[in-house]
Amino acid sequence: MTVNIKDVARVAGVSVSTVSRALGEGPVSAEVREQVQAAVRATGYKPNLSARRLRSQRTQTIGLIVADIRNPFFTAVGRAVEDAAYRAGMRVILCNTDEDPAREALYLTLMQEERVTGLIFAPTRATLDRLQADALDFPMVLIDRAGPGGQFDTVLLDNREASATLVDHLVSRGYTRIGGLFGATSTTGVERRDGYLAAMAARGLTGEARFVPPSAEAAENAAAAWLRQPDRPQALLVSNGLFLTGVVKAARTLGLRIPHDIAVAGFDNEPWTELVEPGLTVIEQPVETIGREAMALLFQRLRTPDAPTRKVVLSGRCVARGSTAALPRT
Amino acid sequence: MTVNIKDVARVAGVSVSTVSRALGEGPVSAEVREQVQAAVRATGYKPNLSARRLRSQRTQTIGLIVADIRNPFFTAVGRAVEDAAYRAGMRVILCNTDEDPAREALYLTLMQEERVTGLIFAPTRATLDRLQADALDFPMVLIDRAGPGGQFDTVLLDNREASATLVDHLVSRGYTRIGGLFGATSTTGVERRDGYLAAMAARGLTGEARFVPPSAEAAENAAAAWLRQPDRPQALLVSNGLFLTGVVKAARTLGLRIPHDIAVAGFDNEPWTELVEPGLTVIEQPVETIGREAMALLFQRLRTPDAPTRKVVLSGRCVARGSTAALPRT
DNA sequence: AATTTTTGTGGAAACGTTACCACTAAGCAC
């Protein structure tokens, strides 16, 4: 049926082992290498990666498990990971969990069955607790979410700092009654909440944090309910880019003007955050760097399996826009 | 090292073939199946997918080659494809070409080496011409872009109709000097251009179409140059969601109000198109359906390889918003 | 010149599965 290395060997007039060496590395005379390459062209031979992986015990595959590729943060990180992987001659298997622990478990065993070289994972809090390093046969790098203790290599944003930056920014613009909307399923949400509460407390303010399920709709509903209250906050700190669409939509629906009736500050510097009037103040995450750094950590771990685990904490960049314009003195 | 089927067989006290049958399908006594499952649990056995694929000659893998997963259209389609695939017990290999024919060729041979069961592909015009069905060892479904003649199964938007709908909409709102901005590398851009020109001609209007490379920056630059002209159009028809961000940004930079100074209508109903004032009029593509339908076509092709090829043409939905508000009578 | 090392090659044994074949024992029809 399909042409294999044996056919190439026959056409080239050499042994299969020579063909294998000629295609990979290994001592082969220039002359023979020519012949083999000619035979490959003549026969249209394409190596069978399953066979290669089985025999060599190297899959050259890395797994990437994220909540939802439609979340622009993960899209960008995913793209960076893929680029780095393909540049290193590796493939990527991408899985979406929708923050569902059951699916996380499912995909985790899939990764085992694929015998991936390594895994990049953004787990929910629920599975984070269940993860034991020794249960996996490959190194794992956590992104966006941190585990307890230095159990795994990790790369994430300095979430506490980022939240504090936003709080500082809002306070400096005159806002004091600031609410916070955070994702319920990730440690990211918790960290951002903590940073927010700490920064508020440091300024003698009391914050109110609310947690919502990880979807734009949930955020919209929560924001709508909150903003309908007579004692609604003056400003809302919003934990991610998905939520931001929901919050802005809720404000629009209720006829509230940004920032006049409600100021908004959030995370993820998506292109549209600049375009929606009056521009949304956001923390820009170094998404490319996160993806690349995760791959770098993975490769280093593969090279030196017993090195101490590393946690790369990256700082966000605050992009101030009209959604947090200074509150007029009353 | 890692536990294999032989180990399980030994622990369960049966032969390897029995273990294989017990895990897959095949006649196995209930009693033995129990024992095998117990042995699997005891040993922590995880089947090796490379071996399974090599032996069974079924990879259960489908390839997905798109321009850029960061383009929200492809993100959504990709997500739908993945869901359908994983539901069918299949894996997905995702590749980004950035509309680069060289990378398309690279990934096409990768798909061959992976021995994928099938491929879903959004090719550039350049490779579309080069594609010969007989050169591939697996069925391929084209999405978003159509090849010449019914050579491949295809699922895409009715681009001509969609463009015409937008033109009609703009004309009915009083616009006559309407320009069009289209993607240069895809048939999609060409089809939308054709539909636009035809609809303009049908109304006795002359259109002007410009092609740009597939990036938001390119669209922004092109739009800025265009809108700086004294005889700039009253309205712009914009070929995709990526371009839309660029066009809106260009308008903002030049201080042009939408729709007062420049009306905008485009493609892809992203969440933010509703949020950017005064709301962008867009054609909403049935992205989920496109992904699902592509998978469906693929599975049907696998079942009946010799059936005539099918082309599924889906209609877009026009979502009218403020960016095309009626032109005041002068 | 004798030796050791290097280079290039072929044969064959893996890698971990599944699928084919052969076989036994049991069930069923006559």
Next chain:
DNA sequence: GTGCTTAGTGGTAACGTTTCCACAAAAATT
């Protein structure tokens, strides 16, 4: 009871590679 099917099982040959080993010839070292 004889034949015939069927369920359940084990042995073993693939699947298409890479890698180990052996070996010859050439090159380098002594």
